[in-house]
Each structure stands twice: as C-alpha cells, then as structure tokens.
Amino acid sequence: MIELIVADRCTDCGTCIEVCPANVLDAGQGGLPILARVEDCQTCFMCELYCQADAIYVAPDCDRRVTVDETEVVASGHLGQYRKHSGWDEWAEHYPNEQWLMETVFRRAGETSAQSRGAGPEGLGGQK
Amino acid sequence: MVSSSLEELSLTADVLVVGGGMAGAWAATSAAESGAKVVLVDKGYCGTSGVTAAAGPGHWWVPPDPPAARDAAVANRVTSGLGLGEADWMYRILDQTWRTLPTLARYYKFGVDDDGRMNYRAVRGPEYMRALRQQILGHGVTVLDHSPVLELLARSDGSIGGARGKRRQDGGRAYQIEAGAVILAAGGTSFLSHLLGSRTNTGDGYLMAAEAGAEMSGMEFTAAYTIAPAHSTMTRSMAYSFAAYYDADGHELDLPFGPDQTLRLARALQRGPVYCSLHRLPDDIKARLHTISPNVPLVFDRWGIDPYRDRFEVTLHNDGTIRGIGGVRVHDVDGTTSVPGLFVAGDNASREKVAGAISGGGNVNSAWALSSGVSAGRAAARLARGAKRSAGRLRPLGRIGRERRRGGKAVDLAALRNGVRAEMHPFDKNLFRTGHGLAASAQALEGLWTELADHADTGTIASRETAALLATARWSVATAATRKESRGLHRREDFPSRDSGPAVRLLSGGLDQVWVTPDGAPADAKTGQLEAAS
Numbered sequence A: 001m002i003e004l005i006v007a008d009r010c011t012d013c014g015t016c017i018e019v020c021p022a023n024v025l026d027a028g029q030g031g032l033p034i035l036a037r038v039e040d041c042q043t044c045f046m047c048e049l050y051c052q053a054d055a056i057y058v059a060p061d062c063d064r065r066v067t068v069d070e071t072e073v074v075a076s077g078h079l080g081q082y083r084k085h086s087g088w089d090e091w092a093e094h095y096p097n098e099q100w101l102m103e104t105v106f107r108r109a110g111e112t113s114a115q116s117r118g119a120g121p122e123g124l125g126g127q128k
Numbered sequence B: 001m002v003s004s005s006l007e008e009l010s011l012t013a014d015v016l017v018v019g020g021g022m023a024g025a026w027a028a029t030s031a032a033e034s035g036a037k038v039v040l041v042d043k044g045y046c047g048t049s050g051v052t053a054a055a056g057p058g059h060w061w062v063p064p065d066p067p068a069a070r071d072a073a074v075a076n077r078v079t080s081g082l083g084l085g086e087a088d089w090m091y092r093i094l095d096q097t098w099r100t101l102p103t104l105a106r107y108y109k110f111g112v113d114d115d116g117r118m119n120y121r122a123v124r125g126p127e128y129m130r131a132l133r134q135q136i137l138g139h140g141v142t143v144l145d146h147s148p149v150l151e152l153l154a155r156s157d158g159s160i161g162g163a164r165g166k167r168r169q170d171g172g173r174a175y176q177i178e179a180g181a182v183i184l185a186a187g188g189t190s191f192l193s194h195l196l197g198s199r200t201n202t203g204d205g206y207l208m209a210a211e212a213g214a215e216m217s218g219m220e221f222t223a224a225y226t227i228a229p230a231h232s233t234m235t236r237s238m239a240y241s242f243a244a245y246y247d248a249d250g251h252e253l254d255l256p257f258g259p260d261q262t263l264r265l266a267r268a269l270q271r272g273p274v275y276c277s278l279h280r281l282p283d284d285i286k287a288r289l290h291t292i293s294p295n296v297p298l299v300f301d302r303w304g305i306d307p308y309r310d311r312f313e314v315t316l317h318n319d320g321t322i323r324g325i326g327g328v329r330v331h332d333v334d335g336t337t338s339v340p341g342l343f344v345a346g347d348n349a350s351r352e353k354v355a356g357a358i359s360g361g362g363n364v365n366s367a368w369a370l371s372s373g374v375s376a377g378r379a380a381a382r383l384a385r386g387a388k389r390s391a392g393r394l395r396p397l398g399r400i401g402r403e404r405r406r407g408g409k410a411v412d413l414a415a416l417r418n419g420v421r422a423e424m425h426p427f428d429k430n431l432f433r434t435g436h437g438l439a440a441s442a443q444a445l446e447g448l449w450t451e452l453a454d455h456a457d458t459g460t461i462a463s464r465e466t467a468a469l470l471a472t473a474r475w476s477v478a479t480a481a482t483r484k485e486s487r488g489l490h491r492r493e494d495f496p497s498r499d500s501g502p503a504v505r506l507l508s509g510g511l512d513q514v515w516v517t518p519d520g521a522p523a524d525a526k527t528g529q530l531e532a533a534s
Helices: A015-019 A046-050 A070-076 A081-085 A099-117 B022-033 B067-080 B087-106 B125-138 B204-212 B238-242 B261-271 B296-303 B363-386 B413-424 B427-431 B435-455 B461-482 B525-533
Strands: A002-005 A056-058 B009-018 B038-041 B142-144 B149-154 B160-167 B173-184 B225-229 B244-246 B274-277 B312-318 B342-344 B506-509 B515-518
Touching (some): A015 A046, A046 A081, A081 B296, A099 B238, B009 B022, B022 B038, B038 B173, B067 B087, B087 B125, B087 B363, B173 B204, B204 B342, B225 B261, B261 B274, B261 B312, B342 B363, B413 B435, B427 B435, B461 B515
Parallel strands (some): B038 B142, B173 B342
Antiparallel strands (some): A002 A056, B160 B173, B225 B312, B274 B312, B506 B515
16 A cells, blocks of 8 residues: 655655545645545555656555655665656656567466476466 | 535536546547547546556457458357357457557557567556547547546436536535436446455446346356465466465475466465465566566565565455456447446446356456447447437436435444455355355345445445445345356356256346346246345
C-alpha cells in the first residue's frame, strides 16, 4: 500500500490524486497530497508510474501496513524505479518496452516442460 | 453532506459507457467513430482503473493467412473449451482483434522483436490504457473520472435510457446521464482478492444488469487462481513458468509447468506454506525481466529478495469472474443482452462462447474485451440513432442497497464484504467444491444478503459495491451447486467426472430469490430450478 510521499520531492501537481483508481488521496491545503484512505489502496503502483517527481513510495505489502523510513527509502534507489524501467518520460530512449517477449517465455517454458515430462504447453492460467 | 448543496450534473449522450478499462475504452472509441456523442464514466480513472492497466494483456492473435492456422486455433479452443465454446464467435473475435489492434499505433508504440518484426498481440497494461484514454479523448468522448454509477435508468417501456451516480472528487455531487443506449463495461470481480488491479471491480455491472432484467451465464466458473508472492498483489505469472517450488522443510515439490499446476499448488498450500525460486528462469530473460514486466521486480527489490537465489513464500489469489468466464448473458458478439438498450462488453459479459469452460485469462479474454467493446460501441451507436429520446421521465432501477426493506440500522459493510471473501476464496470451498460446502456457502451468503437488503444505508457507493459482491457470489454458488459434474474451471469433488451428455450452459439471476436454469429451457422453468440451486 502507498506509505509515503516525499515532501522534498513532491511538486504538488495533483496527478496522483487524479490517477489513483481507488481514490486514496486527497488534496492537502496548500501542500502535499494527503494519504486519506490508505486502506483502499490496491497496491497497483500506478501513482508511482505517473509521478514525474519520483516522490511516491508504495510498499509491496497489500494486506498489512508497514513502517517506512523516509531517509532509507530515498537512499534505496527504489523511488522512480517503476517509471524508469517502464521507459516513461525522460527514460524513453533508455528502457525499451519488451512486453512482446512474454509469449516467447511461455513458449520456451512449455517446450522445456514438454521435453522433460512430455506435458502440454499450457501454464498457470494463460498469459498476463 | 456537501452533495446536497451542489446542483445535480445533468448530461445527455447517444451512448453512455460505464467503465473505462479496455472494453469500455474500445467501446467508446467505436461508438464515437460511428458518429455517436459518447460519455464514458469510470469509478476511478480511465487509464489506470481495472485489471488491464496493471497487467500486460497478450491478445488472442492468429493471422488470417494461412486460413488453416485460424482453423486450427479455433478447433483447439473448441476442444479445450469442453463443449461451451462456439467456433463462430471465436472466428469473429480473432478477426476483430486482428483488424483493430494495429489501429492503436498512433497512441501506442508497439514492440519490435529481435528480428525487427512488429508485435501487436502483447501490450503493456499502463501504456495500453494510457493510449486508449488518449484515443477516446481524441475522438471527442466526454470522460468523467471518479464518477461511480449507482444505478441504471429505464424508460417507461423498460428499455435502458441512462444512469445516475456520484462524482466522488467533486464533493459527492450527483449526476444523471440520459442516453440512447448504455454499454456496461464495468469489469468482473475477484471478490476482493488481491488480484492485481481488481480492488474496485466489485461486480457492479452484473448487479445493475440484473436489476434491469438481464440474466447471467457461466457464473459457476469462478475457480481460477493466480500465483503471487505472499502478501503482494503481483499476480504476473510469466516469471513463474520456470519456477521451482519447495515445502517448509525445503523439499522440492512436484509442480510441473502445465495445466494442473494451479491445482497442485493449491493442494500444496492446503498442507502448508510453499516457497518458490526463480533460479531456473533462463539468464537472458532474467536480464530483461525489468523491461518485459517492470512491476514484477518491484516487489522483490523492495523486500530485499533475490528471486534467482532466495526462496520466497507464494500464494494464490482468486480470479473470480475476471480470469473466470461468467457474466451477463449475451446474445451476440456485440454484447446484446436480453434488455433493450443495454449492452455489455469485456468481463461484464459472459465469455463462455469464446473461452469455453476454461479460463480465458490473458489472451482470449483480452481479444473478447477488445472485440465485444468495438462491436457493442457500433451497435449501441446504431440503436441510439433510432431511439425515442423524449420518452418522458426515467425510472431509477437500483434496488438492493438503494432501498432498504426494513428499519435502518448500522450495517457493518466491511464485515459483509469479508463474508463474501470467506466463501469465495478458500480452496476447500471454491476450488475443490462439494455439494455440502456449496450449500453451507449459499446459506452464509443468504444471511449476509438479508442483512444488507433489510437494513443497509441507501445510496452509498460502498453499499452498492457490497450488494454487487454479494449478488455475484450468490449466483456463482447457486450455479456451482446446480452443475453436478466437473467441467473445466468448475470442479466438484463429489462429481469428479464430466457429464457424458451434451454440454449445457447455466443461466442464473434473481436478487431476493436466486434462480438457475439451463440455457435453452423454457422461461417458466426458472422457478422450478430454484430448489435445485438452494
């Protein structure tokens, strides 16, 4: 769930409030967005992806709150990681979208499995 | 309430699309291309809402040449669909997907493989949904984000003529949209499992369709599950195609990649915690995982796990009707329902005829979402051109959770939602089904439904979501109890084999009284089936 908005980085652009599909955030009075309804957060990381200031940290934990240390998070390099590896904005030329490889991976897994066991090529509920 | 001081927002449209995931966005696109004035409303934000946005759909994709390839793909799917699929519908969605998906190139940068070929079928969710949003805005569609629909509106002749809801980032301001036709593309539901991106998919579109008089079909097929690291939402399965699994003592489990893997994993999870390692993933894929699926490594990196060396605990999240296949019964690929003026698309519709009795997860469901959206948009635009628009006052159709039957009292909606989870998620109840277990689930859900229907507060988004979850769960359990055989995603421990007779689809519906009946039975058979279902 979303646990942190780094005040020093936030530009108060309001994008996270708008794009959060679960309406977790509210506009603060003249400053940071407020984490108003963290219990509604669906841990989809969309707010991070859309945050050009790399100010948001979503903990992977979806069923429990965790304590987050701002200094540690800033030092970890995790802020902005999703946006960077997705090749959004300034990262467009550095990280290609290789989603097309997904089907290749499933096919290779099926072939490997068939070779070792004579099983069919269908896997865990299809591709996603 | 702030809402009372704000004037209701009133809009008119030729076509109203409810839901801004991939089906809704494609529907809005094609309705607008057909010349319709389109309004699209989304509970959250069109672009990030729904299960497509956080995932990476691989569409069912077979080139038309050579024709034998499509024939083979369809024949395979008909066979694996165990009698519930229809070849004609499959050909139509393959063709629609093939023709339509490349048209998004203006907004989506399709990948180019290592041989320099453009790959259309596999797209990344956030970019795909961002592109679809840009496309519909480019077509002049009016998009209302953060505007959950509370109920449909009917004309005096019973046809659907609009919807009303609330704008939750505008002080809860009420809105009403009068439309020539309505397309429900509100998604399926995972019954609030932690399936990635599914938190707001509470089955609202099923409830609203039922209130309008539509039937469901295939609601028993809710027993799909997807792997994720324990305590995470990351139900992206690709990296697990080479996974190794271990029990708590460190012994490797026999869980080969293949059609039975989910069942075997569920059995193992019933015995105790299961741990996983991705060390067998080929090195070239390890090196590119972050540019194939950038959200997958987020979980490991933040927890300090090296998935190629460490063993991490895994779980299975229920897919409900999302990677399952049930939904509103449709009479055509264009999402025509039994209710005039009402269309459904994507996971809001039953996908039995294109997926069969097995999961449509990933490829078939994506091709269906696109194709049913495109076709429904076109059909709704055509209908709206001929619709009588000054048919007088529109009648609100919302019932359950909108009008309490008895005295108001505080209803713990969170407890009701947890009650739905408790019946729909456990493996021993929903994956390995028994007549006894289903009867107990039906009884438990009935109690929750009565509590909600008798006493719940009216008109809140939360009460409507809870009603939708409960209604959907009740239809699923009743249909599963009626199908006394095992077929595809529906597994009965007390009826382990498949009926030898012709495959039958099961329709369901009803709010206060749930009914189940075989598709094709006379309409008056509904009541007769009630006992069988309860």
